[in-house]
Amino acid sequence: MPEDAxxxxxxxxxxxxxxxxxxxxxxSELARETGLPKSTTLRxxxxxxRNRAVTRVGPLxxxxxxxxxxxxxxxxxxxxxxxxxxxxxxxxxFEATRATVHLATLHGDQVVYLNKLHGPRPIPSPSRIGGGLxxxxxxxxxxxxxxxxxxxxxxxxxxxxxxxxxxITSADQLAVELAGIRRRRRSLDHAELTPGLxxxxxxxxxxxxxxxxxxxxxxxxxxxRAVAALSASAPDESALRRLEPLVMRVAAAASRAMGSS
Numbered sequence: 269m270p271e272d273a274x275x276x277x278x279x280x281x282x283x284x285x286x287x288x289x290x291x292x293x294x295x296s297e298l299a300r301e302t303g304l305p306k307s308t309t310l311r312x313x314x315x316x317x318r319n320r321a322v323t324r325v326g327p328l329x330x331x332x333x334x335x336x337x338x339x340x341x342x343x344x345x346x347x348x349x350x351x352x353x354x355x356x357x358x359x360x361x362f363e364a365t366r367a368t369v370h371l372a373t374l375h376g377d378q379v380v381y382l383n384k385l386h387g388p389r390p391i392p393s394p395s396r397i398g399g400g401l402x403x404x405x406x407x408x409x410x411x412x413x414x415x416x417x418x419x420x421x422x423x424x425x426x427x428x429x430x431x432x433x434x435x436i437t438s439a440d441q442l443a444v445e446l447a448g449i450r451r452r453r454r455s456l457d458h459a460e461l462t463p464g465l466x467x468x469x470x471x472x473x474x475x476x477x478x479x480x481x482x483x484x485x486x487x488x489x490x491x492x493r494a495v496a497a498l499s500a501s502a503p504d505e506s507a508l509r510r511l512e513p514l515v516m517r518v519a520a521a522a523s524r525a526m527g528s529s
Contacts (some may be wrong), residue, residue, distance in 0.1 A: 279304060279312055280315065283316065284316060284321060285301055286298050287316075287331055289301070292330045294327065294329070295309060295313065299413075302329055316332070318489075322330045322438050325431050325463075326431065345445070353526055354371050354382075355382075357522040358371045359421040359517045360521075362385040362387070365514055365515075365523065366387055366388060367500040369384070369387075369498065369500050370384050370408055370499045371383040372412075372520075374410040374412050374419055374494075375400060376419075378400035378403055379400060379412070379502070381395050381399055382496070391501055392415070393465055403419070403438050404423050404428065405489055406460070407457035407459045408455070408497035408498070409497075410445060410449055410455040411455035411471045412468040412497050413495040414446040414447075415457065415494035420442070420446060421525045424439035428442075431460065432461050432462070436459070448493050453470065454469065454470045455499075455501075457469070457496075458467075464504075466500040466507070467507050467508075469515065470518075471519065472495060472496040472497060472522045472523050472526060473499050473523040474523070474529025475524065497519070498519050
């Protein structure tokens with residue numbers, strides 16, 4: 269008995285599986301992976317995007333927020349402790365900057381957003397509370413990778429997806445970037461994941477840095493790992509300079525609070 273021809277639902281799931289197998293694929297790549305005509309693939313992607321099952325960034329498609337809703341990053345007592353201790357500092361950062369602000373921690377090779385407060389003029393952003401994004405192309409992710417050698421080595425193995433023209437796309441670029449973050453004690457996102465979305469982020473530690481680390485941050489003890497990061501977003505690079513000292517000051521106070529919690 270001949271097999272039934274694939275239904276539209278079958279074809280939509282084929283596109284969704286192909287999207288899930290990559291870190292970001294173009295229309296042509298998805299059509300090739302599924303064996304479907306480009307016109308059919310484009311039509312299915314449009315339906316999946318309308319239902320938040322995929323997200324498009326430039327020419328690339330990736331899994332959308334509804335997939336994270338169906339399979340959320342697992343809750344943990346440590347995540348809850350970080351959220352409880354640091355949310356007041358996130359609120360303080362919001363009051364100081366009036367920008368969209370984030371609190372995040374690392375989960376494997378991704379950042380997971382523990383809290384987010386929207387500014388009065390929110391910038392379109394793929395971040396959502398409980399959701400994850402690649403660590404190498406987010407301000408909070410890079411701020412934590414700079415102080416987590418194990419995670420940084422894991423991320424450096426790739427793959428790197430060029431979400432925008434400014435995305436880090438190699439292990440060498442990542443190493444240079446993380447070394448700069450350790451010198452400055454802050455991380456900048458130059459629209460590396462989403463066009464038009466910039467941010468400054470700073471790491472949060474379990475306690476205040478020793479005096480030697482504060483004098484020479486690039487020589488920070490290798491076991492001093494960032495447990496979280498705080499960030500503030502801006503619509504252009506010119507606004508980052510004003511945000512940098514505010515984010516760093518609040519992150520330092522948050523580190524002291526984590527050390528005494």
